[in-house]
Amino acid sequence: MPANVFLGACLPKLSRVAVCGGTHGNELSGVYLIKELMKRRREADDEEQPILVLSNPRAAQQCLRYIEVDLNRCFSHDALNAPLSDSAPYEVIRSREINAVLGPKGSADSVDFICDLHNTTANMGLCFISCSDSDWISLHIFKYLQLCIPDIPMRYLHFDLSHDEAYSLDSVGKHGFAMEVGPQPHGVVRSNVYTTMKTALELVLHWIRLFNCGTVFEGGPVDVFTLVKHVDYPRDCSTHDIVAAIHPLLQDKDFCLLNPGDPVFQTFSGETITYNGSESLYPFFINECAYYEKGIAFSLSRKSRVNVPSLRANRDQSR
Template structure:
């Protein structure tokens, strides 16, 4: 019996964005390089590719953000709220990006947004998306896995409705963040930069193949659906952190964490065990930028998802 093929519209407009966090330098320098060597908008008969520096003020200052986290400003509620002279720069900037790349949820939005990020966690290359059934994003993920066999490539699913999706990539009809680490913030490492550069090029190659009519065969992929975040242990009175990630867990992103395995080590030297009800896969372990958000690590379930064959829709 012939396998079912899902026919999807052409990806006419793609946006590659970097510098959403101004101190995540692989994306900053990749966008600068693209803007230096190419037009701001590259166009050919198959696709128009726009390159965007998302948060130029934060990039100029070498900071994650200037007033508030831009990558938390793209919910429908934030984009539709009223503004004044005292509105934080990043909220104003989110409106500008929504106008340029969206509007979010509309037929005018760009077809695909790829937003570039770095993490201090040992996560390799991850695609982060709000959908576990966006066949475009999942096929790109599968293509990157096959095109970069020496790189750990994973797919993280944040299970949120699109109205509550808070990051820049949610503005497009399809979208994901490429998150690569480990790399310290404010630093660019050549191997991490090269990994990002290759990932972006493979993504654009896939778009060209899809728009030219190539059929991509279906199959099974593994993805990680985020379950919850875990904060550091804190002093009840001062709320100061009293422990660090345990050395046996540090740098072991996506390695299964079982109940009663070491989770934290207190500053007095005691080991605190993971007391969860079931094993989960940790990621964003000890991410530098998440100290302010009260997140020591995130936990996910690994799932196997069957994706259909896809091809450009027939006219």
Template sequence: MASTFLPALGRIAVCGGTHGNELSGVYLVREMERKRKQKGDSLWPVPVTTVEANPRAVKECRRYIETDMNRCFSSAVLSSAITDNTPYEVRRAHELNALLGPKESADAIDLICDLHNTTSNMGLTLILYTKDWMALHICKHLQTKITRVPVRVVMLDVPISAAYSLESVSKHGFTIEAGPQPHGVIRADIYEAMKEGVDVTMDWIKKFNSGTVFEGGDVEVFTLHKSIDYPRDPETRELTAAIHPQLQDRDFSLLKKGDPVFLSFSGETVKYEEEETLHPFFINECAYYEKGIAFHLARKTLISIPTVQVQKD
């Protein structure tokens, strides 16, 4: 199969603390910075910018100070005027766009890996926006090399201009979601899984830049279909049910009509009523209560990716 030639990756960023209470990324970025001071930039195959994305939220161990910064990187928000009333996270998003972007420009950093934790049982979940051959090849490499936890790929399939999370600032990029881990807590096993994800990404970059040909093939991808809210009281909007024990912790399992999804506080089971069999993920994510999301539903598909190798000068 003929290769698709892609430019070498020259600059990358590893970011943690976009949400200040998701601690694996915070401590992994700090550890990378500590090692840099000890051993220098030769530690990695290319220059790496380490970023603590939301330092005020990290200091207070809160998801955010004024607004969710992981929704602040669309082109519309990044081009908005800064005023006295602009939320802190929007101001910080503008700063990060200046540091790592500008978004959708030739000057943008080559790749951002943004590190997140989830309270859901999602192992390592890699989230990206488009059919980016570079990012999909890295995801395929992680799926091949990492065995300690399941590695899955979620594609949101939105234009980069509308993409609202930090990794959309770079030419290529993806989020690593690692869980389950409570917010404000660090678990060694989840930290180690995330660290392996970053290390294997660096391994791919080194091999790609040195001329390794990565064969094409199929990558299993979950595409977002819709979001499901909890059952609520129609007047007070208070929850009337929780995730059913038979669904809890079964992220990416098959959900078919008649399966239990919620257990009401009065003891009644609410069943899945969709005709289409789909895959739930971000099940009972703590941070999504405020967003009115009990879980997302996805379709599983295969994306065929081409053989790629580095573009020669």
């Protein structure tokens, strides 16, 4: 076999890249980072830079997650293509605007890569959320960041949805992910969380430049967490109020293995409720503020190892 035969994957260059922040208007690291990048853009006027989008400006202005409906649930193929009524919620209209700029989703015209900036009250560290566990671009970026900033807890989380079904903003691009950084209270910016997000985003963009310049990235194994199910709080049958909080032994233990019988809730009168599943799984989004209304106290995932092939950009790309 000749030495110059490349046995990995070859993918098109990532010519059009977008960074979005404020998809949830009270997740402030993303809001202030996108505003900072926009300010620098005005000063530098560098055309090689990514497209910058403040996704939900009204929600950001009012420091709310959303005005009428959750913008980050508006980007499935069906949602983007349903008839638009006169009384459509603000975020539904906004999702069409974003799809017009960065999409249309699923078309050849969609941007090559989207990084959507998010924060969580959960102790998630730096988490990449994608609807695919075989997007070699996203997995290689994750692998690169693990190498560059090994002291930051970092995971790749996979929501097993088809590209059509995927409802999050990042699914408008050909590749991409939500970059979720926590813990940070909504409506608050913590400088350590902001700096982690800023550093990670710079490395993502640096990887893309390296890739576009023809760098060959070595393959290898990557651990991926795949969503299995959501778990709601224990609730009062009549009022639907929650009657327990996350147990102190589970709080902040995102991505630490949860075994059958482990404590998961502590009721407001002091009793412990244990995990009654039959399989040990990895919890995440533990006590995320925005998920109380969605009926999610935490989610559970299964860990698997994906073998990522070596990767380089197509050499003779004419685009």
